[in-house]
Amino acid sequence: SVKWRDMEAWLVTDNSLPLITMKLAWRGGTASDPVDKTGLSMLMARLMNEGAGDLPAQAFQQAMADNAISLSFSASRDEMTGTLRCLSRYRAVCYKLLRLAVTAPRFDAEAVTRMKREQATAILRNQQNPRSIANLALMKLAFNAHAYGRVGNGTQDSLAAITQSDLRQHYQAMLARDNLHLAVVGDIGRAELRRVMRDVFSTLPAHNKMPQIAPAEIANGPQTRHIDRAGPQTSVVFAQQGLGHHHPLFFADFVMNSILGGSGFSSRLTEQVREARGLAYGVYSFTSNFQKAALWNGSVASDNTTAQEAVNVIRAEMRRMADEPVSAPRLAAAKTYLTGNYALRFDSGAKIAGQLLGVQLNGWPISYFKTRNQNINAVTQADVQRAGKLLSPDRLLVVSVGGTAITLD
Structure with a gap:
């Protein structure tokens, strides 16, 4: 520095x-x-x-x-x-x-x-x-x-x-x-x-005068909201409480989410929602970390006649992540993807600068660039399951826009 x-x-x-x-x-x-x-x-x-x-x-x-x-x-x-x-x-x-x-x-x-x-x-x-x-x-x-x-x-x-x-x-x-x-x-x-x-x-003021933002509490689920909209598809987004950057299970949660829905075509959600049943072209899960809150999010868009089934499958995969340990080969593949893909975030000056700034904003030390992959490789099957048990498929917040109102029965 x-x-x-x-x-x-x-x-x-x-x-x-x-x-x-x-x-x-x-x-x-x-x-x-x-x-x-x-x-x-x-x-x-x-x-x-x-x-x-x-x-x-x-x-x-x-x-x-x-x-x-x-x-x-x-x-x-x-x-x-x-x-x-x-x-x-x-x-x-x-x-x-x-x-x-x-x-x-x-x-x-x-x-x-x-x-x-x-x-x-x-x-x-x-x-x-x-x-x-x-x-x-x-x-x-x-x-x-x-x-x-x-x-x-x-x-x-x-x-x-x-x-x-x-x-x-x-x-x-x-x-x-x-x-x-x-x-x-x-x-x-x-x-x-x-x-x-x-x-x-140097001529900027020494201290800012911005108001302090209070810590945010995520609403308790289950809660659903539907916005009716004409068209053949229903877009569905969902969320629950997530883990902050400094939570002890942050890296376990990161790996767990990659396996569940964060790694594109190799994720469980893609396998079950898209490939096995043809319910959607894309389905994803991801984390949203703010300074005063953390969310675990997901999204899917499906035909009005199959949107409810797609959400049911997603919730079943969330339960599976909590109930069953991931296999050793699946965990190894997720680690290989996450650690190998990391280099692609540094293939231009703009990307490198973005990574430097992001680590600062997350409150991590500059040593994060050396320890990040080490922390991922240290995640065990038991760690992933512990993170999976924090998923709440029965207490999700769900919003649907389209022709089908999603229920959480």
Whole structure:
């Protein structure tokens, strides 16, 4: 790691290509939006490269294009993230534009209006997508009134209520040095990175002013919600309490989920739902880890006449995971897949930077990159079964969108 005063960055120097990639994040994402102004963090992120300092939006975008610079921002529930990519020969202009974007965004009226239109279009698009509709309803069902249950993009009404003043105040509260995470990969050394940290970020406030997000409690199941929608298929999403990154069974749960539904065509759910019965093209399970909560999720889309059967098979496989130890060959195959596939997450500078940033945000030490596969290989059949016993097929939260209302009898 590289430190400069009260800031720290994780660096991988690679001079084989004349490229520099930076991933940055500030704690305080869409969950920090005011209740009546959901979508504020997402709108602010969209505007961070739409004019800064003495450069209005068009001039800022032209400066990026003239110097082959890519700079974009986004917001998730727990943080706002940014990605910068540039050729090292344009590093001076690259760092200047980054500094302007993070220290002096303009939030001009024209850009705000334009980005509101773009975000409003995304809201409408999601309202027409069955899976998006189901996922939003599932989050509301799981988190009730907690901020995690709100819409990241906001609603048409909340988006319309956001003002330039709201954006400036939110920016001033969020972007600081104490909640900044930084990962850098490419044609840049430690001394240069320290200068970047000094020149780009040092003028940010020392401390952020974001509200603290309370720990989230997952709703108890069984609970189902159906949203009727014309069409031949029913989209189903489901969830239950998951395991956080620091839970003793985290890696056992990771392996268990890979065997159950997280490894694509080699998973048990694919074998039983798709291959053995032809009930769906795809069926998946996965984990969603937030700063204040963890979910175990899954999804399937099936013909209206077979959607209930597909969910029944999924629940049966969940019970099987708890009742029967996995075979030694199946466990070995899962470990081989998870450890071998890990290298594919490091085949580009952008991916490496993303991994560096993700480990920081998860609160893991930098040694995680050495111990991750060791922890997976240490998982036993008994560990997998212990994780499987934490599955709750009779207490699931289920949302269906389509022609069939799912029941949990």
